[in-house]
Amino acid sequence: MFENLSDRLEKSFKLLKGQGTITEINVAETLKDIRRALLDADVNFKIAKKFTDDVKVKALGQDVLTAVKPGQMMVKIVKDELAQLMGGTFTDIELQGKPAVILMSGLQGSGKTTFSGKLANMLKSKKGRHPLLVAGDVYRPAAIDQLKVLGEQINVPVYTEEGNMDPVKIAKAAIKHAKANGNDVVIVDTAGRLAIDEQMMNEISAVKKAIDPDEILFVVDAMTGQDAVNTAKEFNERLDFDGVVLTKLDGDTRGGAALSIRAVVEKPIKFVGTGEKVDALDVFHPDRMAERILGMGDIVSLVEKAQEQFDEDEAKQLQKKLQKNTFNFNDFLKQISQIKKMGNLKDVMGMIPGMGKALKGMDIDDDAFKHIEAIIFSMTAEERENPSLINGGRRKRIASGSGTNIQEVNRLLKQFSETRKMMRMVSQGKNVQRMMSGMQGQGRKF
Incomplete structure (x- = not known):
């Protein structure tokens, strides 16, 4: 959704990169590219023209603060005008009748x-x-x-x-x-x-x-x-x-x-x-x-989707388990289930600021968790409750039962261990920046 338009608009804003001020000349060049992007997105010609005219008036009428670059100011103006073009504010449905x-x-x-x-x-x-x-x-x-x-x-x-x-x-x-x-x-x-x-x-x-x-x-x-x-x-x-x-x-x-x-x-x-x-x-x-x-991104909608799946009692129990370091694979399955209920995985990830560009061209299957779930479901109830029991022999059996291999089982166990450490540190209010930087590059898609 909107991927091509997003790419074209991003390229348009780059025309202002390095410019010290917004001028009629550099604005005209940028808006010409934005108009083309809108037309390519199948926006009506008259609407595209009025849109860029409105942006131009606001852009040339702005006193650009020294702390704000022209490109950043243009992004804000275009964002506000796009929102206005699509209605400006949220409008709910009317449900006053009985029925x-x-x-x-x-x-x-x-x-x-x-x-x-x-x-x-x-x-x-x-x-x-x-x-x-x-x-x-x-x-x-x-x-x-x-x-x-x-x-x-x-x-x-x-x-x-x-x-x-x-x-x-x-x-x-x-x-x-x-x-x-x-x-x-x-x-x-x-x-x-x-x-x-x-x-x-x-x-x-x-x-x-x-x-x-x-x-x-x-x-x-x-x-x-x-x-x-x-x-x-x-x-x-x-x-x-x-x-x-x-x-x-x-x-x-x-x-x-x-x-x-x-x-x-x-x-x-x-x-x-x-x-x-x-x-x-x-x-x-x-x-x-x-x-x-x-x-x-759309962090507000992401939070709302998460809250729809939020259970206060479960959250309190999870907090206690994290503090006691007893978070296990049964808890992990519950978290996966809640994420899946939030909707299409690629759309959900796209709501995270900055993730849209990173996900471009990636095909994220809604069944992206199926290999992880297969491995966990191949564990015994005792192993899911107490992951430390999983030794070499058990890993071989789990790999065979889940249709995966020992390397994938090992990778999941390592990622689970790192995730549990990080979640425990978050629950205790500690700085996790070092932990996250240490985990970068370790994640690998199943």
């Missing part, structure tokens, strides 16, 4: 049904809501089946009416059902087409009029680039939707839709889909996305 009704809209294949399940899962797990999913796509049987499967996965009820081909009646009946059964959020999935047509627009407009939703979300595939922006414009003219959902932002997308859509329809991006799993959904924060585009 709150959310209506999905978008073309077929945009990911409406999958997103409906993801949103229901997020509202249930993070906001304590009791959602009801409504199968309003009466033309595509697979959509109803897909919604049922998603509902079973996340343990959320799905309202369907076999044989009823009237989405308006289905939506109204579903809201009545929700009131009777204690569901405080109703998420209505709707039909789409391969292209915009009058029948689809009339139908979803009728559903909107009948149920008066608290929130209308337009779901669009980010990989369709400027077509996504054009489609959003047409849907907005008919529905006046409240927010945009960008799906498949983890794919091979140039990012133009994310950067352009807010400026065209003047509606906020509220969510982004980043994978196929039901928890692969992120709330959209323009300022954080701008930082990620510029390779600054």
Whole structure:
């Protein structure tokens, strides 16, 4: 996501490297390159031009402090303008109704049904809501089946009416059902087409009029680039939707839709889909996305993801084990499990400032821990509890049982020992800089 744009912007900023001051000449050269980078990312030409014009006005109007280099000042200005371009501030969904009704809209294949399940899962797990999913796509049987499967996965009820081909009646009946059964959020999935047509627009407009939703979300595939922006414009003219959902932002997308859509329809991006799993959904924060585009990472989102997996009682127990130096492989497995729950491994690592560039071109598999887990699961319960028992003979048996070799087992044991030492020092508030520098270069990917 945004990798090519990030690279191009970084090269643009280098044009100011070594410059003592910001001038109209060096700014013009830099902005020309930035405009090209935006156009290559499939950003609308008019939006790219206005963006660089706004940056130019702010750059030439800055009194650059002696402690701030021109390149650094330009990065800050571009970051602020990127955030503004994508909406400026986070905008939450409206859930005031009793029940709150959310209506999905978008073309077929945009990911409406999958997103409906993801949103229901997020509202249930993070906001304590009791959602009801409504199968309003009466033309595509697979959509109803897909919604049922998603509902079973996340343990959320799905309202369907076999044989009823009237989405308006289905939506109204579903809201009545929700009131009777204690569901405080109703998420209505709707039909789409391969292209915009009058029948689809009339139908979803009728559903909107009948149920008066608290929130209308337009779901669009980010990989369709400027077509996504054009489609959003047409849907907005008919529905006046409240927010945009960008799906498949983890794919091979140039990012133009994310950067352009807010400026065209003047509606906020509220969510982004980043994978196929039901928890692969992120709330959209323009300022954080701008930082990620510029390779600054997203430490706030990283902390939030970590906190979602944080258990206070477990943390206290872990603290005691670290202080007593009894941290073992069972504890290590728990930590791995928590990291895996945070989402796509490459995306999570990319949130760490400075890691984006280091990860460029690397293919980090979500199963990157599988060899480590295989080795640990090949240990006996006693060995996992007390790693010091693992001698030469046991290492040979563990290697054979895990499908690895003794060298890999030895490497894991060494890394585990070093990790335990470092974690113990951190828990005791000691300086670990020397420890970390000593570990550099020792890490090796399985």
